[in-house]
Amino acid sequence: MKKVVLIDPCRFSRVGVEWLINSRMHLASKVALAQTSNLVVANAQIKLWQPQLVIADLYSYVFETHNLKILESLLATCIPSKLLVYLHSPSPWLSQYLLDRGAWKVITKKHNISQLEQLVSAALCNPMGSYSEHPLQPAPALFSDREESILNYWLEGWIDQRIANTLDINIKTVYTHKRNIRLKLGASNRLSLYLDLSTNQGV
Numbered sequence: 001m002k003k004v005v006l007i008d009p010c011r012f013s014r015v016g017v018e019w020l021i022n023s024r025m026h027l028a029s030k031v032a033l034a035q036t037s038n039l040v041v042a043n044a045q046i047k048l049w050q051p052q053l054v055i056a057d058l059y060s061y062v063f064e065t066h067n068l069k070i071l072e073s074l075l076a077t078c079i080p081s082k083l084l085v086y087l088h089s090p091s092p093w094l095s096q097y098l099l100d101r102g103a104w105k106v107i108t109k110k111h112n113i114s115q116l117e118q119l120v121s122a123a124l125c126n127p128m129g130s131y132s133e134h135p136l137q138p139a140p141a142l143f144s145d146r147e148e149s150i151l152n153y154w155l156e157g158w159i160d161q162r163i164a165n166t167l168d169i170n171i172k173t174v175y176t177h178k179r180n181i182r183l184k185l186g187a188s189n190r191l192s193l194y195l196d197l198s199t200n201q202g203v
Contacts, residue, residue, distance in 0.1 A: 001026065001029060001030055001031075001032055001040055001171070002029055002030070002032070002051075002052055002053075002124045002192050003031070003032050003033075003034075003044060003049045003050070003051035003053075004021065004032070004033045004052070004053045004054070004055060004120075004124075005033075005034050005035075005036075005046050005049060005051045005053075005054045005081075006018065006033060006034070006035040006036070006054075006055045006056070007035075007037070007039070007042045007054065007055070007056035007057070007058070008036075008037060008056065008057045008058065009037045009053075009060050009061075010034065010042075010057070010088075011037070013057065013109070014035045014037070017031055017035075017055060017116075018035060018133075020113065020116065020117060021033060021120060022104070024117065025117060025120065027115045027121070027124055027125070031124070034049065034051075034142075036148065037060060037152075037153055038148065038151065038155075039067055039070045039071060039074055039130060040070060040151065040155065040185065041142065041143055041148055042054075042056075042074060043073055043074045043077050044126050044142050044143075044184065044185055045142045046074070046077045046078060046081065046131055047077055048142050048202070050080060050081070051081050052081060052082065052122065052123060052124055053081060053082050053084060053124060054078050054081050054082070054083045054084065055084045055085075055086065055120070056083065056085050056086075057082070057086055057087060057088055057109070058071065058085055058087070058094075058098065059087045059088040059089060059094065060088065061095045062080060062094060062097075071203060072101075075098070075102060075103075076101075076102075078102060078103075079102045081115040082104040082105075082107050082123045083098075083102060083103045084103075084104055084107075084116075084119055084120070084123060085098050085102050085103050085105070085106045085109070086106075086107050086108065086109055086111075086116060087106065087108045087109065087187060088108070088109055089108065090108050090110070094146065104123070105119055106125070107119070128193060142184060143181070143184070146167065146169075146177060147177050147180065147181055150163055150167070150174060150177045150178060150181065153166065154178060154181070155201075160173070160174045160175065160178075
């Protein structure tokens with residue numbers, strides 16, 4: 001079982017890449033794919049899964065100041081995997097920045113889909129390190145859809161009552177999900193989610 005983590009702020013891009021891997025490509029082994037638009041979720045998922053391949057459009061995250069420390073932590077977490085970055089727009093300086101920090105390949109979404117297909121195939125058919133030596137077992141997604149929604153709102157600073165009203169759930173359910181999220185991330189509170197997650201400690 002090959003594992004892929006997909007990070008992209010655009011839902012349509014995530015659906016497209018998922019279709020490419022699951023329907024268009026004919027790989028020798030099955031692929032488990034986890035997708036998200038949240039860097040915190042992605043970082044935790046990569047630590048849990050240790051995937052062969054991480055596919056990411058990191059263009060927009062670089063320009064959001066609160067994401068920079070999380071982005072640095074994510075890049076460090078990706079080092080054992082192959083990180084394939086496909087940027088929303090061409091950016092020579094960003095491409096070099098990512099390559100200097102361990103990215104395997106950097107392309108743009110303007111390239112033909114066949115190039116992305118070839119790179120994904122190369123990464124999964126010729127994995128790095130010990131991945132080729134031991135078959136991987138399937139692993140569950142780190143967060144449920146509801147937990148991921150709550151985490152997104154939590155990181156944006158929403159109060160619990162607003163989260164409950166938006167998701168049409170009881171506020172006690174919000175408390176329960178937030179506790180579960182903290183346990184999974186090893187974070188003591190919302191602010192600690194912005195710290196270097198590689199330490200896996202809260203504030």
